[in-house]
Amino acid sequence: MAKKDQTTDAAREKDREKWMARFQVRLVTQPGVDRAVVLQAVKDVTAHCADTGEHPRTAFGDPDAYAVQAAARLVPEDRAGRERRRNGVVDALDSVLKGARDIAGL
Numbered sequence: 001m002a003k004k005d006q007t008t009d010a011a012r013e014k015d016r017e018k019w020m021a022r023f024q025v026r027l028v029t030q031p032g033v034d035r036a037v038v039l040q041a042v043k044d045v046t047a048h049c050a051d052t053g054e055h056p057r058t059a060f061g062d063p064d065a066y067a068v069q070a071a072a073r074l075v076p077e078d079r080a081g082r083e084r085r086r087n088g089v090v091d092a093l094d095s096v097l098k099g100a101r102d103i104a105g106l
Contacts, residue, residue, distance in 0.1 A: 012055065019056045020045070023063035023070075030071035041070040 023045065027038055045056055052059065060066040 015057075016049075016055060019063050023056070023060075023067050026064045026067035027071060030068060030075065032075040033071050037071065037074045040074055041067075044070075 020042070024038060024042065027033055027041055045060065048054070048059055049056055056063070
């Protein structure tokens with residue numbers, strides 16, 4: 001019986017790690033998120049799960065959706081707005097450069 005418990009515990013831990021990895025990857029793609037925001041969000045999730053014994057999926061749901069929520073909560077709106085505008089400008093420049101390369105045959 002102990003071996004089955006170890007296997008179940010290992011599978012649960014692996015699933016928790018996958019959830020956390022997905023959460024972090026999605027979080028860093030949000031506008032205005034920096035290292036401090038990621039560290040705070042991970043600390044919040046880890047502390048909650050340690051206190052309650054809950055799996056992050058049970059406590060917070062889908063890691064992608066929760067990453068968006070966490071970013072909205074932790075990133076000041078002015079910084080997120082600046083980042084969205086900057087990303088829009090970079091995307092526009094990339095599009096223009098791609099078109100120029102296509103025309104030039106590069």
